[in-house]
Amino acid sequence: MKYVSTRGSAPALDFEEVTLAGLASDGGLYVPESWPSFSADEIAAMAGLPYAELAQKVMQPFVGDSLTPERLLELTRQAYGRFAHAAVTPLKQLDERQWVLELFHGPTLAFKDVALQLLGLLFEEFLGRRDDHLTIVGATSGDTGSAAIDAVAGRAKIDIFMLHPHGRVSDVQRRQMTTVLAPNVHNIAIDGSFDDAQAMVKRMFNDPGMTGTFGIAAVNSINWARLMAQVVYYFAAALQLGAPQRKVAFSVPTGNFGDVFAGYVAAKMGLPIERLIVATNVNDILHRALSTGDYSAGTVTPTAAPSMDIQVSSNFERLLFDAGGRDGAAMAEQMRTFEATKAIQLTNAQRESAAALFTSARADASDMANAMRWAHEECGEVLDPHTAIALHAARAATDLPADVPVVTLATAHPAKFVDAVERATGVRPPLPSRVGDLFERAEACSHLPGTYDAIAAFVAERATPKHG
Numbered sequence: 001m002k003y004v005s006t007r008g009s010a011p012a013l014d015f016e017e018v019t020l021a022g023l024a025s026d027g028g029l030y031v032p033e034s035w036p037s038f039s040a041d042e043i044a045a046m047a048g049l050p051y052a053e054l055a056q057k058v059m060q061p062f063v064g065d066s067l068t069p070e071r072l073l074e075l076t077r078q079a080y081g082r083f084a085h086a087a088v089t090p091l092k093q094l095d096e097r098q099w100v101l102e103l104f105h106g107p108t109l110a111f112k113d114v115a116l117q118l119l120g121l122l123f124e125e126f127l128g129r130r131d132d133h134l135t136i137v138g139a140t141s142g143d144t145g146s147a148a149i150d151a152v153a154g155r156a157k158i159d160i161f162m163l164h165p166h167g168r169v170s171d172v173q174r175r176q177m178t179t180v181l182a183p184n185v186h187n188i189a190i191d192g193s194f195d196d197a198q199a200m201v202k203r204m205f206n207d208p209g210m211t212g213t214f215g216i217a218a219v220n221s222i223n224w225a226r227l228m229a230q231v232v233y234y235f236a237a238a239l240q241l242g243a244p245q246r247k248v249a250f251s252v253p254t255g256n257f258g259d260v261f262a263g264y265v266a267a268k269m270g271l272p273i274e275r276l277i278v279a280t281n282v283n284d285i286l287h288r289a290l291s292t293g294d295y296s297a298g299t300v301t302p303t304a305a306p307s308m309d310i311q312v313s314s315n316f317e318r319l320l321f322d323a324g325g326r327d328g329a330a331m332a333e334q335m336r337t338f339e340a341t342k343a344i345q346l347t348n349a350q351r352e353s354a355a356a357l358f359t360s361a362r363a364d365a366s367d368m369a370n371a372m373r374w375a376h377e378e379c380g381e382v383l384d385p386h387t388a389i390a391l392h393a394a395r396a397a398t399d400l401p402a403d404v405p406v407v408t409l410a411t412a413h414p415a416k417f418v419d420a421v422e423r424a425t426g427v428r429p430p431l432p433s434r435v436g437d438l439f440e441r442a443e444a445c446s447h448l449p450g451t452y453d454a455i456a457a458f459v460a461e462r463a464t465p466k467h468g
């Protein structure tokens with residue numbers, strides 16, 4: 001399998017190279033040069049497989065000969081062996097139509113663990129084949145950071161520098177990052193928003209002063225391997241609900257468009273998905289883009305669902321590229337316009353193609369609180385604010401065919417956002433014991449101005465050059 005850049009001019013890479021590369025050298029994102037697909041019979045044969053085996057089957061076409069099927073299965077067993085639930089991503093029924101897919105049973109209590117536990121192992125596997133050192137530079141609005149740090153802390157040949165917006169992540173999210181005191185972990189709180197952090201990370205991939213010396217790598221969803229691993233749980237859920245004979249809809253709390261793009265990939269691979277509902281909070285650039293074609297970023301409003309407080313959604317570029325007919329030169333031009341003006345209009349082709357699968361909905365603070373209350377009072381489930389936003393959107397999708405179940409992706413454990421959950425439901429969910437004595441541990445974090453020069457200098461002083 002080869003991967004091509006959405007902007008058309010970076011070299012095509014294989015899976016091993018694309019995993020270590022992160023962002024393409026032309027500023028684009030890598031996507032498979034074509035979508036692999038399964039027949040209905042092949043999908044039916046996956047029903048009932050343990051999660052690690054299903055993961056190997058779904059991901060093998062993307063991995064190609066970078067890993068044998070036997071080795072990939074060893075890695076998926078190792079990655080998902082750390083999850084606290086035997087099903088890895090268990091599915092729960094709320095009422096006749098509504099279901100919740102719990103993605104937070106990994107070590108750091110959010111869906112990011114599903115991909116990052118595997119990505120940490122893939123980095124180690126591929127670094128073992130070469131004499132290189134990796135410098136991971138990531139941006140987080142709370143969850144990617146802790147999951148990535150857990151996945152790579154203490155690993156030889158890897159340093160991780162994780163940027164988060166100062167004061168805009170929950171206490172649990174911050175402590176899950178800053179209390180990891182391994183020497184290869186560097187937490188940085190920046191003045192600014194997640195979007196500012198993400199822009200600086202992307203800029204570093206295109207700074208020859210940094211890439212010439214350091215092996216800059218990505219743990220954000222700009223890294224293809226992140227999305228690939230997230231495709232698996234769409235298969236897991238749909239198979240339990242009757243796929244391939246029955247269609248399923250998914251409602252996805254969305255920020256950087258990675259999770260819902262993984263659903264798009266599952267549909268491209270043959271999974272019968274009736275609809276993907278893109279649920280946003282008041283930072284609603286994606287809702288506006290999908291409903292009116294207006295992709296224009298405003299300023300970020302802090303909300304009780306901080307991991308979705310994003311205006312510039314990296315992975316939307318992957319959809320625009322694929323939906324727009326895979327024209328790299330046109331995509332590069334469209335993204336240049338967006339980077340310069342912070343606003344573009346989707347083309348008719350992009351809008352029509354996206355509308356075949358996606359709808360969108362926006363939830364404000366009271367929609368979110370009402371969804372949390374409904375789940376708690378009517379179904380006995382305590383949900384986190386991000387999940388509640390998607391549940392609001394799922395319940396609002398009344399035009400779906402009556403026999404289509406709707407699966408809301410539960411992206412974080414409610415204990416990560418305990419204050420917002422308590423305000424809405426009166427319940428203060430306890431932290432699961434697997435996160436240990438989080439509030440007793442010492443924290444280490446550097447606070448830097450939100451400027452590229454300050455971040456680049458900080459990284460350059462501490463990182464190990466790529467060739468030792």
Ligand SMILES: Cc1ncc(COP(=O)(O)O)c(C=O)c1O
Nearest residue numbers: 143254255256257258259307411
């Ligand atoms: C809890 C939670 N829900 C939803 C999202 C949004 O997911 P995505 O950025 O893949 O759209 C995030 C952040 O990525 C998150 O941490």
Ligand SMILES: N[C@@H](CCOP(=O)(O)O)C(=O)O
Nearest residue numbers: 140141142143144220221307
């Ligand atoms: N919500 C995310 C933002 C980063 O998204 P990613 O999926 O691109 O890593 C977070 O929790 O950090």
